[in-house]
Amino acid sequence: MKPATLIACLCLTAPASLSMAQHAGHGAATGQNTEAVNAMCPVGKEPIDGKTFVQHDGKTIGFCCPGCDKAFMNWDEDRRTNFVLASMRGDEPGAADAHAAHEVDEPKGDPYLLDTCPISGQKLGSMGDPIVKTIEGREVRFCCGGCVGRFEADTTKHFAEVDKAIAKQQMPFYPLETCVVTGEPLAIDGEDIGINHVYKNRLVRLCCKGCVRDFEADPAKYLKALDEAVVKAQLKDYPLTTCAVLENSKLGSMGEPAEIVVANRLVQFCCAGCQPTFEADPAKFITRIDAAWKPVHEAQGKLHGSPIHEGDHDDHRGHGDHDHGDD
Structure with a gap:
């Protein structure tokens, strides 16, 4: 034939x-x-x-x-x-x-991992499968189609609210005490002076507005450094002994675990084949990881007292004089 x-x-x-x-x-x-x-x-x-x-x-x-x-x-x-x-x-x-x-x-940015609709405040899934939209390059999930238009009518307002919630959610997982751009400390004399900048659903802590501009000029460079810091900070105390997707599959039972970083969390799998399943519904699986970390964070005192700053306030004391290459 x-x-x-x-x-x-x-x-x-x-x-x-x-x-x-x-x-x-x-x-x-x-x-x-x-x-x-x-x-x-x-x-x-x-x-x-x-x-x-x-x-x-x-x-x-x-x-x-x-x-x-x-x-x-x-x-x-x-x-x-x-x-x-x-x-x-x-x-x-x-x-x-x-x-x-x-x-x-490859997905652009991190998934939307808040468990509520940014408009109604309803639990996602309470009205059927969430509506998933990409708005201004970011994933956003809604309880129903009616909320999408309301969000798009004032994205500046609603993204500011989303960013504040994302910063609060990811703060306990954030691995650095220094600015990811300059390496300068984010606290002086015990006072938190960092800026919480959310880039496509990912919290990035910076020391000043100049560093926001530098970060945005080459986000891949700084996100790579942040990913490496997440792995270094979380690997030792990683709270799961089984795959993030297959709860009955021991990490290491199929060779070296596969791993990724999602929204400042280290996520480990028994094999690379589980990653697509995770990426299809990350919010479902990240809940288990967050629950496992909770007692660790409570012991470390990370769940409370972290201030939430917007990404557009004035430079803080002590960081207004370093060089960002401005004219």
Whole structure:
């Protein structure tokens, strides 16, 4: 059969259901035929492990670890079929394609992790699934569609309210006592002089307005430094011993835990395959992490007494004279 005819036949074939079986205690899938059409995991972009498989359209797809199979199942039918066809042609995506896909799919900023609607104050989920919108480059969640228009009618006012709540929520997790731009202290003689600047739902503490401008000029640089500080500060006392997504999966049971930083929290997974599940509904999983940290923060006295400053007030004493390159 000619390749073109084979492809046409595959496209006309009704999609077959995925044949699933439990594997290695992690819900991974295995099919009857273990000769995979692919060499690289379509999700993890790593070589397949030879143990984790699913069946699609009568073909076996391999994965680098349990967890990636579930992420693959969440792809739409056309995307799964296209991957199978590309693999059969010997044209499966390589590392360059994986990097490009990551750049396209990477979320801009941090998710909205407040549990209430910014307009009504209602608990998210109390009126059905929250309405998720991207407004001015930031994710915002609402209790209903009617609240979206009210928010958009005065974004300056409502984002100021959201930012204040985000700063209060993230303050106990904030890892630095110095400005992330200049390295200068955020307190003098016991007085907190820091500015709480919220960048796309992420609290960033700075010493003055000049540092806000410097941060905004190259946020990726300073967020990278902040992420590193979060990991360093939270890794030792990280309160969970199991995956942030799969509560029965011990961290380290599948090798070195995968980890990300979300809204100034370290989040660890049993494997990289769990990250897409987390990112689909981060608020659901972050609640468990916050609850686990609460007694630690209470012992450290971090839950109360942290002042909330707006990001546009005047420079504080002691920080008005350092150089920001202004004319």
